[in-house]
Amino acid sequence: MDTRTGLPVVGMIGGGQLARMTHQSAIALGQSLRVLATSPDDGAALVAADVHVGSHLDLAALRDFAKGCDVVTFDHEHVPGEHIRALAADGVAVYPSADALQYAQNKRLMRERLTAMGAPMPRWRPVNRIEDVRDFGDEVGWPIIGKAATGGYDGKGVWVLTGPEPAAELLAQGVELIVEEKVTLDRELAVQVARSPFGQVAAYPVVETVQEDGICVEVLAPAPGLGEEQAAEIQQLGIRIATELGVVGMLAVELFVDADGRFSVNELAMRPHNSGHWTIEGARTSQFEQHLRAVLDYPMGDTSAAAPVVVMANVLGGPDGGMPIDERLHHLFAAEPGVKVHLYGKQVRPGRKIGHVTALGHDLAQTRARAARAAHWLTYGEEPK
Numbered sequence: 316m317d318t319r320t321g322l323p324v325v326g327m328i329g330g331g332q333l334a335r336m337t338h339q340s341a342i343a344l345g346q347s348l349r350v351l352a353t354s355p356d357d358g359a360a361l362v363a364a365d366v367h368v369g370s371h372l373d374l375a376a377l378r379d380f381a382k383g384c385d386v387v388t389f390d391h392e393h394v395p396g397e398h399i400r401a402l403a404a405d406g407v408a409v410y411p412s413a414d415a416l417q418y419a420q421n422k423r424l425m426r427e428r429l430t431a432m433g434a435p436m437p438r439w440r441p442v443n444r445i446e447d448v449r450d451f452g453d454e455v456g457w458p459i460i461g462k463a464a465t466g467g468y469d470g471k472g473v474w475v476l477t478g479p480e481p482a483a484e485l486l487a488q489g490v491e492l493i494v495e496e497k498v499t500l501d502r503e504l505a506v507q508v509a510r511s512p513f514g515q516v517a518a519y520p521v522v523e524t525v526q527e528d529g530i531c532v533e534v535l536a537p538a539p540g541l542g543e544e545q546a547a548e549i550q551q552l553g554i555r556i557a558t559e560l561g562v563v564g565m566l567a568v569e570l571f572v573d574a575d576g577r578f579s580v581n582e583l584a585m586r587p588h589n590s591g592h593w594t595i596e597g598a599r600t601s602q603f604e605q606h607l608r609a610v611l612d613y614p615m616g617d618t619s620a621a622a623p624v625v626v627m628a629n630v631l632g633g634p635d636g637g638m639p640i641d642e643r644l645h646h647l648f649a650a651e652p653g654v655k656v657h658l659y660g661k662q663v664r665p666g667r668k669i670g671h672v673t674a675l676g677h678d679l680a681q682t683r684a685r686a687a688r689a690a691h692w693l694t695y696g697e698e699p700k
Contacts, residue, residue: 316385322346323611324383328371329390330357332659332668333587333603336595337390338363340604351380358660359390374398381407386610388564389586392419410512410563410610411585418560419585423464423493432559434552435579437571439495445486448494449479455496464491473529504538504570504578505590507602508553509609510562517605517615518550519598524569524590530668533686536593536625539679549578556583565606567591589629594618596655596673597625622675624682628690630656630670632663640693647692654689 317324322345327334330352338348338359351367352360360366369376371394378401381387386408399413418425426439440451441464452459461482463472475497476482485492503526507519521541525533537546549570557566567588569581591602600608600616608616640663644656651674658670672689676682691699 317346320345323385324349324365325607325610326351326380326384326387327359327390328377328380328387328394330354330359330363330366331390332358332661332670333390334359335362335659336592336601336657337587337603337606340601340607343604344607346607349380349384351376361660372398374401377402378405381405386410388606388610389416392416392585396420412561412563415561415563416585419583421464422462422582423491425583426493428560429556429580432555434556435577437495437498437579437581439493441491441493442482443486445479445483448476448482448492451494452476452479458497460495460497461485462493462495464493471529498571498579499574501572501574501576503581504541504549504572505534505567505588506549506553506570507565507567507588507591507594508550508557509565509602509605509615510554510557511609511615512563512612514558515615516554516557517618518554519591519594519602519618520620521546521549522590522593530629530631531589532629532631533683534590534593534627535679535683536597536620536627545576545578552580556580564609565591565602592657592671593625593627593673595657597621597627597675623677624679625673625675626679626682626686627671627673628686629668630658630672630690630693632665632667632669633694633696634665643693643696646696647689650692651685651689654685656689656693 326349328351330350334350335358341348347364349365350359350363367380377398388410396413399409402409418428423441438455442448458475458477461474461476466472503524504521505524506521510516520537523535523538524531553568562585565587567584567590570578571581572578587602587606594601599619605616655673661669672686674682674686
């Protein structure tokens, strides 16, 4: 408990953009988020008042960070499970728990658990030998998808396998590999739900995520053309996963939708997520405030949308040189005064995710064009061609 404010102290392990935006929500709740950053230059470390610098892989650093925290949570899933269990054994309230977080850290465990639940998923199999890969590909049809069970994100650790031979090198390198059928993809959806220790749950509208080169570049809320019945079914699936896995905090469920409209679970994330950045302006309660409410066991906030259409577009670093970012903001604000900008305090590198923009409106095509124009301006310093 903070003796100055009488309010609980939330510690977030990780100092990236998710912690930075969670800190903004913490301020409105009278708090200043405590952040464990790997560097004083991390995005959250640049704005938070209570910053510890240390590695999430160092148990001693984690224990020191947790002293005085009422609850500890994460802006990434890379803290070793044994460290989380050690903190819990010390009496620290850690959310989500190691027992829940393992299903976001390990794709094989996630697939096994969701299979046992009967959740819709692509056909999949763990593989240890090249013969296992060959048998699976012959069974479901080539090409297939290979995934590293641990460590993959933003398209990394994922391979399209046109035959068994490319998997041989991965297995020889000791990669824990699972294989999945390649879904005939029509689009990708995501649903976010929050759950508290008390067991209260809240679901956000289902959104469509647009991917390029394995990176989410755009989110459309609500997902266009999705019927109310299927949207409710997806929300119920998210709630069921959060409940049965014992998740506390935000859970994002990413889904594939095939050409026939059938959906299947692709990934899980147990933290605020890129698919929910639209909620800062676009929902009555942002995902970042909701995550804080959940881990503090406060009642959940209103998840309804603040406009008929909300579009979030990620801002990527453009080519080196060109117009300074401050000048780009000047031009953008003059051209699109209704678009909201969030920059993450990162050094600009080509292709690096450095921020996002959000546009609210009534017409999907117009709102999408405004968001795309704004993101393009911040990346390239010019109008889209």
